[in-house]
C-alpha cells in the first residue's frame with residue numbers, strides 16, 4: 100500500500116485532512132514522505148534552488164554573517180545555524196567565503212537543522228566534521244548569539260487553506276471520492292469570524308508552523324542576540340491566493356496527484372512571520388532577493404569570478420540573471436531579517 104491508498108483509507112475512517120495535515124504526511128511520513136525518503140534536488144531532480152544555481156549566493160550569505168559578527172563586537176562564540184540545508188551547497192559556499200574572516204570561523208559553532216535522513220547523509224559527505232545536526236531549532240543550544248540562515252524552508256512548512264464562499268469562510272480539506280481518489284472538499288469553519296474580509300472565491304492561507312518559527316527565532320534573537328535571514332518565495336504584504344504547488348522533475352503537478360512523490364510547497368507568509376517575531380520583541384525587515392544581493396555586492400562578486408576568464412563569463416552572467424532579474428528570482432524571492440531592536444545587521448539598515 101502506498102501513501103495515496105493509506106491516506107484514502109485514513110480519510111474514510113476518520114474524516115478529511117486539513118491541507119496542513121496532508122502536507123505533513125506528503126513531506127515527512129517516515130515510510131513514504133518526500134523528504135523522509137526521496138528528496139531529489141538539482142538539475143536532474145525535482146527542483147533547483149539559489150545555492151545550486153550559483154556559488155555566489157552562499158558566499159554572499161557568508162560575507163553577511165561575518166560582517167554581522169564583526170558589527171556585534173566579535174563575540175568569542177556564535178551559533179551559526181542553517182535550517183533545511185538541502186544538499187549542503189549553501190553552507191559549503193558560506194564557510195569557504197568566511198575564510199576571509201578567520202576570527203569568525205573560529206568563533207562559529209556550526210549547526211544544521213534537518214529532518215531528512217537522506218539529506219543529512221548528503222550534507223555529511225559534503226561538510227564532514229565541521230558541523231553538527233539537530234532535528235529542531237530548540238535542540239540547538241542557546242546561551243550564545245545566533246546567526247541563522249534558512250533558504251526555502253518556510254515554503255515547506257504546513258499551511259491550512261480557507262476559501263471564501265457565498266455563505267462565508269470554509270476550510271479546504273482533502274477528502275476521498277467513491278473511486279478512492281483524493282479530492283478537495285470544503286467544510287464550513289467555526290474560525291470564520293477570525294478571518295479577514297474578502298470577496299467570494301478568495302483563498303486565505305494560514306501557517307501556524309511559519310508563525311511559530313518566526314516567534315521562536317524572534318524570541319531567541321532578543322534573548323541571545325544575533326540575527327536571522329529567511330529567504331524564500333512569498334509575499335511581503337498580507338494577501339490572498341492559492342499557492343499550494345507540487346513539483347516533480349521541474350514540472351508542476353496537481354497537489355493531490357502524487358502524494359509523497361513530489362515536492363509540495365506554499366508561498367512564505369512573511370507578514371505573519373515578521374508579526375510573530377515582533378510580538379516577541381524582535382525587529383523585522385524585508386528586501387527583495389535582488390535588493391539584498393545587490394547590497395551585498397553580487398555585481399562585484401560576479402565581476403571577480405570572470406576577471407581574466409572570458410570562458411566563464413556567459414555562465415556567470417546567466418547565474419547572476421537567474422538570481423536577481425525581476426522576471427526570475429529577483430522579485431518573487433524575498434530576504435527577511437529578524438534581529439534584536441538594538442542591533443541592525445548589514446544590508447537592512449534602511450529596510
Ligand SMILES: C[S@@+](CC[C@H](N)C(=O)[O-])C[C@H]1O[C@@H](n2cnc3c(N)ncnc32)[C@H](O)[C@@H]1O
Pocket residue numbers: 134138148149150151182183184185186189212213214215218234249250251252255256
Ligand atoms: C526546498 S529544500 C531547500 C534546501 C536548501 N536550503 C537550498 O536552498 O538548496 C528544503 C529543506 O528543508 C528541509 N526541511 C523540510 N522541512 C523541515 C523541517 N520541518 N525542519 C527542518 N528542515 C526541514 C528539507 O529536508 C530540505 O533540506
